[in-house]
Amino acid sequence: xxxxxxxxxxxxxxxxxxxxxxxxxxxxxxxxxxxxxxxxxxxxxxxxxxxxxxxxxxxxxxxxxxxxxxxxxxxxxxxxxxxxxxxxxxxxxxxxxxxxxxxxxxx
Amino acid sequence: xxxxxxxxxxxxxxxxxxxxxxxxxxxxxxxxxxxxxxxxxxxxxxxxxxxxxxxxxxxxxxxxxxxxxxxxxxxxxxxxxxxxxxxxxxxxxxxxxxxxxxxxxxx
Numbered sequence: 001x002x003x004x005x006x007x008x009x010x011x012x013x014x015x016x017x018x019x020x021x022x023x024x025x026x027x028x029x030x031x032x033x034x035x036x037x038x039x040x041x042x043x044x045x046x047x048x049x050x051x052x053x054x055x056x057x058x059x060x061x062x063x064x065x066x067x068x069x070x071x072x073x074x075x076x077x078x079x080x081x082x083x084x085x086x087x088x089x090x091x092x093x094x095x096x097x098x099x100x101x102x103x104x105x106x107x
Numbered sequence: 108x109x110x111x112x113x114x115x116x117x118x119x120x121x122x123x124x125x126x127x128x129x130x131x132x133x134x135x136x137x138x139x140x141x142x143x144x145x146x147x148x149x150x151x152x153x154x155x156x157x158x159x160x161x162x163x164x165x166x167x168x169x170x171x172x173x174x175x176x177x178x179x180x181x182x183x184x185x186x187x188x189x190x191x192x193x194x195x196x197x198x199x200x201x202x203x204x205x206x207x208x209x210x211x212x213x214x
Contacts, residue, residue: 040144043172047199060170062149086151
């Protein structure tokens, strides 16, 4: 998916560059730039007559296809593996947040 | 919803309600839902999240969804055949909307 609209009015869900600091005990930190997901998904809440009285359609912009990558952290202690695994987005979509593999947070 | 700008907005819709055992009384009313496009993103989880989830949550989703932040009850008059009597039913309508915490949808 490519982002053709300006970000402030973009609607939908797209792959976007993301930089984070990889860290684990016994190694030095490493700044990694990868592909992640960002966007605005169509969501709604509507009153209904029957319990629970609100019908909702909540979807979040998340990974639909990933590639697992590995980085080598610097300065690791002899008994600590320097490998750090992280997901890179190949494709993103609007979908429910699955607590099986995802930490679902608000901001 | 094509004309909707990013954000979460009141959206009118018409409901027709039927009551009594034979559904012979009915009434219509314009209610409001909350509909829109709220921001969300998904990215590799921090190491603390990986440890807390036993390395199952390698993705973090930080999301907001369109929610009803304020509602009100409205009375809808249901007219019955031959105008002999009428019923009244209370239903909810949205009064204000906000991009807020996403919740599990019921389907």
